[in-house]
Amino acid sequence: MDLIFIRHGQGQHTLEPPNSLHIKDPSLTNEGIDQAKLLRKNIPLSDTDLVVISPIRRTLQTAFIWSEGIRCKKIVSPMVSPRMFPQKKEWKTLPCDVIMDRKEIKNEFPDFIIEKNSTNDLWIQGINSTSEDEFKTIGKRFIQWCKLQSKEKIYVVSHDGTITSYRQLLSNQTFTRKDFPKEAGWVNLRC
Known part of the structure; x- marks a missing residue:
């Protein structure tokens, strides 16, 4: 099975760091919207595809724009929500990475x-701030859930730190922030 992790398009929170990281619930920028539209050409979806999405506005918007007009299954899961990378126990979740309410x-x-x-x-x-051991447990549970879906490939719209954490988990290699995918970039992981 292939897991294709896709980083969301450019969000408002990335425009003027570090101050913009304190924007609560940032949306995609116009550039991010264009990046999400470009995904339709670069990674076309079909009605039989499965897309798993982080419960953050910018990832939801990316998935919505990318899958517009396609009746594929779209599941929102906190197991692919933002994750700090590298993990620092003294760091706290920034306002830009607070999970949206399920009703919203x-x-x-x-x-x-x-x-x-x-x-x-x-x-x-x-x-976001789970320990490495907690993340490994959650990550392995997510991978197992994906395998139960009986799909050759599953698309995951997520965040740079989350994608890199899953890359480390699945490959047993060490990565750095230099290995982050670019906005609306993707990484294919074989499970």
């Missing part, structure tokens, strides 16, 4: 399915 997601993205197998704590806190 359902209201704004009614065609998306809210994943129900994760704990309420995971839906509130996500994986």
Whole structure:
């Protein structure tokens, strides 16, 4: 099975760091919208595809724009929510990475399915500041869930740190921030 991790398009929170990282619930920029539209050409979806999406506005918008007009299954899961990379236990979740409320997601993205197998704590806190051991447990559970979907490939719209954390988990290699995918870039991982 292939997991194709796609980083969301450019978000408002990336325009003027570090101050812009304190924007709560940032949307895609016009550039990010164009990047999401370009995904339609670069990675065309079909009605039989499965897309798993982080519960953050910019990832939801990326998936919505990319899959517009395609009746593929879209599942929102906190197991692919933002993750700090590298992990520093003294760091706290920034306002730009706070998970959206499930009711708000359902209201704004009614065609998306809210994943129900994760704990309420995971839906509130996500994986941003979980320890490496906790992430490995959650990550392995996510990979197992993906394998149960009986798909040759699953698309995951997520974040640079999350994607890099899953790359490390699946490859047993060490990566750095230099290995982050670019906005609307993708990484194919074989499981």
